[in-house]
Amino acid sequence: xxxxxxxxxxxxxxxxxxxxxxxxxxxxxxxxxxxxxxxxxxxxxxxxxxxxxxxxxxxxxxxxxxxxxxxxxxxxxxxxxxxxxxxxxxxxxxxxxxxxxxxxxxxxxxxxxxxxxxxxxxxxxxxxxxxxxxxxxxxxxxxxxxxxxxxxxxxxxxxxxxxxxxxxxxxxxxxxxxxxxxxxxxxxxxxxxxxxxxxxxxxxxxxxxxxxxxxxxxxxxxxxxxxxxxxxxxxxxxxxxxxxxxxxxxxxx
Amino acid sequence: xxxxxxxxxxxxxxxxxxxxxxxxxxxxxxxxxxxxxxxxxxxxxxxxxxxxxxxxxxxxxxxxxxxxxxxxxxxxxxxxxxxxxxxxxxxxxxxxxxxxxxxxxxxxxxxxxxxxxxxxxxxxxxxxxxxxxxxxxxxxxxxxxxxxxxxxxxxxxxxxxxxxxxxxxxxxxxxxxxxxxxxxxxxxxxxxxxxxxxxxxxxxxxxxxxxxxxxxxxxxxxxxxxxxxxxxxxx
Numbered sequence: 001x002x003x004x005x006x007x008x009x010x011x012x013x014x015x016x017x018x019x020x021x022x023x024x025x026x027x028x029x030x031x032x033x034x035x036x037x038x039x040x041x042x043x044x045x046x047x048x049x050x051x052x053x054x055x056x057x058x059x060x061x062x063x064x065x066x067x068x069x070x071x072x073x074x075x076x077x078x079x080x081x082x083x084x085x086x087x088x089x090x091x092x093x094x095x096x097x098x099x100x101x102x103x104x105x106x107x108x109x110x111x112x113x114x115x116x117x118x119x120x121x122x123x124x125x126x127x128x129x130x131x132x133x134x135x136x137x138x139x140x141x142x143x144x145x146x147x148x149x150x151x152x153x154x155x156x157x158x159x160x161x162x163x164x165x166x167x168x169x170x171x172x173x174x175x176x177x178x179x180x181x182x183x184x185x186x187x188x189x190x191x192x193x194x195x196x197x198x199x200x201x202x203x204x205x206x207x208x209x210x211x212x213x214x215x216x217x218x219x220x221x222x223x224x225x226x227x228x229x230x231x232x233x234x235x236x237x238x239x240x241x242x243x244x245x246x247x248x249x250x251x252x253x
Numbered sequence: 254x255x256x257x258x259x260x261x262x263x264x265x266x267x268x269x270x271x272x273x274x275x276x277x278x279x280x281x282x283x284x285x286x287x288x289x290x291x292x293x294x295x296x297x298x299x300x301x302x303x304x305x306x307x308x309x310x311x312x313x314x315x316x317x318x319x320x321x322x323x324x325x326x327x328x329x330x331x332x333x334x335x336x337x338x339x340x341x342x343x344x345x346x347x348x349x350x351x352x353x354x355x356x357x358x359x360x361x362x363x364x365x366x367x368x369x370x371x372x373x374x375x376x377x378x379x380x381x382x383x384x385x386x387x388x389x390x391x392x393x394x395x396x397x398x399x400x401x402x403x404x405x406x407x408x409x410x411x412x413x414x415x416x417x418x419x420x421x422x423x424x425x426x427x428x429x430x431x432x433x434x435x436x437x438x439x440x441x442x443x444x445x446x447x448x449x450x451x452x453x454x455x456x457x458x459x460x461x462x463x464x465x466x467x468x469x470x471x472x473x474x475x476x477x478x479x480x481x482x483x484x485x486x487x488x
Binding site: 071073074075076077078079082083086165168169170172173175176183187190197198199200201202204205208209212213216 | 317318320321322323324325326327329330333334335337338420424425426427428430431438441442451452455458459462463466467470
């Protein structure tokens with residue numbers, strides 16, 4: 001069976017990893033990674049804005065964002081993908097590639113999840129930091145920009161990596177709207193072969209496992225290091241508060 | 254096609270019965286895989302705490318596989334892969350007994366067991382070891398100390414992540430559509446194909462999912478509240 005798998009991989013590695021497709025920039029694994037990286041890169045600034053809105057004093061800012069977060073968390077990602085599948089073309093009036101549709105959905109979805117992580121990171125710092133920054137003459141925004149966010153974001157690096165892993169896993173759902181990613185490539189290989197479906201999907205699982213495991217490994221190492229550093233600063237509570245959202249972020253799919 | 258009109262869907266008995274069937278299958282998948290996952294999680298936990306290194310390594314590998322491989326790929330491996338390796342008589346039996354839903358239950362249940370067992374383990378680990386020693390000093394055996402002292406506290410600690418994961422298990426039941434299980438998302442897509450009322454159908458589907466998710470979260474919050482000994486003592 002291992003022989004079969006190696007043979008399949010040798011015949012189709014181009015398709016599985018970087019193969020060319022008409023409706024996406026690259027195809028296969030390359031597409032999966034580009035899609036995940038892009039959606040995290042775009043979701044991150046949005047999530048900071050959402051987190052700030054959720055801890056702001058103004059209800060008009062707080063409420064809509066809270067509702068958005070609750071809805072995104074309560075509805076399956078698949079449902080959101082189907083939503084944008086017809087909403088995005090409707091709004092832009094153009095024939096949008098499924099890659100872009102998937103990117104839009106993931107940005108909103110991961111933005112909502114990341115905003116919870118960012119919020120927990122900010123809240124875990126405690127009021128003292130803000131009070132001290134204000135006492136030093138910083139305005140609210142200045143304190144956020146120079147004192148609170150840098151510390152919070154540093155603590156959140158492991159959580160962001162876990163979110164990256166869950167984004168990679170989420171991209172598989174693009175299969176339903178034919179996003180040309182690794183899962184799609186594997187199903188194409190399966191359609192061409194038809195004789196060894198088990199081997200094909202096992203290869204798929206192995207590739208995903210290798211990538212996600214390596215990122216999880218790095219995230220865990222970083223988390224231990226940051227926790228130790230913070231413990232040195234007397235911030236046990238802060239470290240614990242950041243460790244929990246990391247778990248929440250890695251929980252889905 | 255005219256503007257927004259929910260009644261076009263809600264007054265059509267055919268669509269309603271499709272929706273109800275979808276909800277039914279969604280709940281069959283969600284509840285079935287929840288039960289499977291909980292049973293397996295407890296077994297995995299027992300293996301993990303048992304002496305001997307093999308059990309520990311096995312559980313670590315199990316958890317690692319199910320956390321790092323996308324659930325969708327696991328489902329595909331089960332339905333498109335393992336299904337074809339089964340002996341003929343079993344294939345026939347499964348094919349005539351809604352194989353899609355059965356494999357959705359198996360795939361989601363095995364996957365979620367990894368998360369549940371990790372939740373329970375971290376819940377148990379946060380119970381101080383002194384509790385175990387005290388229980389043993391009072392004359393409890395290992396099992397009885399587990400049953401009456403450790404587990405009640407450990408499960409209570411594990412409740413928030415368990416509830417989170419139960420909600421995500423419910424949401425993940427929508428993945429059944431990929432292997433052809435006729436659950437709620439599937440029903441929504443079918444009705445969309447028949448009625449062309451995309452916006453209305455998806456709105457109904459979304460509201461239904463949100464409704465059930467919120468009910469699960471609410472039930473979870475209620476159970477956590479009831480499990481809190483401080484509150485119970487006050488009541």
